[in-house]
Amino acid sequence: MAEAVQGPAARAERGRPGSLSRCPDSGRDMDAKTEFLEVKGGTEARGLRAASPWEAAPPVGSDRPVAAIGVFDGVHVGHRSLLRRGLVLARERKAPLVAVTFWPHPDRVVRRDGGKGGLLTTLGDKAALLQAAGAQRVLALKFTEQVAAVEPEPFFTETLVETLGCQAVVVGFNFTFGRGARGDAALLAELGKAAGVEVIIHPAVRIRGQVVSSSAVRQALREGDVERATLLLGRPHSLVGTVSRGYGRGQSLGFPTANVEYPGEVLCPATGVYVCSLARGDVAPDDLSQALPSVANLGFRPTFAPPDGEGTPPGLEVHVLAGEPPGYGERVRVFFHRRLRAERTFSSPEELAAQISRDRERALAFFGVDLGRGDRPQLAPGQVGVLE
Structure with missing residues (x-):
């Protein structure tokens, strides 16, 4: 209203x-x-x-x-x-x-x-x-x-x-x-x-000696330093979007992902692989109470296709680590916690799958989750994580 x-x-x-x-x-x-x-x-x-x-x-x-x-x-x-x-x-x-x-x-x-x-x-x-x-x-x-x-x-x-x-x-x-x-x-x-x-x-x-400003937050995001952005914001930066049908490549590699289409209005972090969490529905930007532990690729999938033209927003593919993933057409909010690595080209789908498995393990370590015990993380708005 x-x-x-x-x-x-x-x-x-x-x-x-x-x-x-x-x-x-x-x-x-x-x-x-x-x-x-x-x-x-x-x-x-x-x-x-x-x-x-x-x-x-x-x-x-x-x-x-x-x-x-x-x-x-x-x-x-x-x-x-x-x-x-x-x-x-x-x-x-x-x-x-x-x-x-x-x-x-x-x-x-x-x-x-x-x-x-x-x-x-x-x-x-x-x-x-x-x-x-x-x-x-x-x-x-x-x-x-x-x-x-x-x-x-x-x-x-x-x-x-x-x-x-x-x-x-x-x-x-x-x-x-x-x-x-x-x-x-x-x-x-x-x-x-x-x-x-x-x-x-x-x-x-x-x-930590830095004046808190919107410009400082933007600079941190452009550098992929989402942890510094979290400190300055007092909560993780997030993008809101809708789950759409993708190419199914994650499923074929054994790591199904939700393809999140988001408007270009809000600044997205530097491309790369991120520890993140995904909340389903219209949730507040500081509400992580129902967020699911996830790992995401934000970028242009260079292993499968050349980079898109200038001005095209990077694709956001989210693999939910624990909990029920969202369905097509569902609105979600993706919170960014830590950048694990830059996006890069792999020589084969098998090499990519092996790297995704390592990324997944590092994301689980961030959340302190042992899926064998049925753990589910509880995130505070400003959590940075426990990874070294």
Whole structure:
């Protein structure tokens, strides 16, 4: 379910976007400047598409919320620390905590390359994680070229003060806003002081000496270091997809696999063979309670075919180690725990089968599973594993 919140002009006439100001130097009306989609927690961004066109809904200004603001891609441990600070402040003031994010990701609108770095979470997953961290409502600002062109001062006044009616705002130390990212946390604090809005600037969170950031998580995933990504996220990175019919090669080798087709919206790790776990159905991005121990190949199957063309997402084939594998058409979530090796070409199917057997044993060792005893792993959200 989703509904939209619009700016001050829309309060006077529900269902009609307000023309709040004009885009600097362009003469264009900023009609969509303060349109928000209220997102309910879910596993996909399907709610965003289903909600189009963005419909009018009551503003939240009368609630006088505390707002935690950021892109929040990945909702990593730094983001959750910020949300906890916002929750404490909201409880002190007996106010609701509202998480304000942006959709689509600003990089996809502002950068000439379209921000092709890949997302860490869908909008639905982001909302679920923000709500789990304490946000009572999640509002996604519809980010457009017109929004990107708004100067910091009118963005603060019209969006945070007039539309949302914030009594306090919590942002990260590296928060930027307004045209050309001209506004920073210091300017936000200055504007807040003048408007009577408390501004809390949350400091950086470090793990093992590294500042936790969405960029750091993406870099770890591109390097195949999913264990470092797990530390930064506070949970394993995951992909959601649907099981489709493959070529049956895994079955012929003695290791049946589920061929998982996933959208390219979320960043996938570097190609290779991974220890992973598979959860059936629409499960939350931090719920591993029913996940099945598995091993997966993420790549282009070079032993059987040449690499696909550039831009084609790597195939994801998951072999479930214990438990009932999913059927065709079933939705699954695959959590990545450890990269075992790079993908490579084998001289024969027999050589490949022998390597898969070794990969399987290493995956079982990761989980501490002895199938002869009927073991079934119980994973904590941030588990890294017990392999050396």
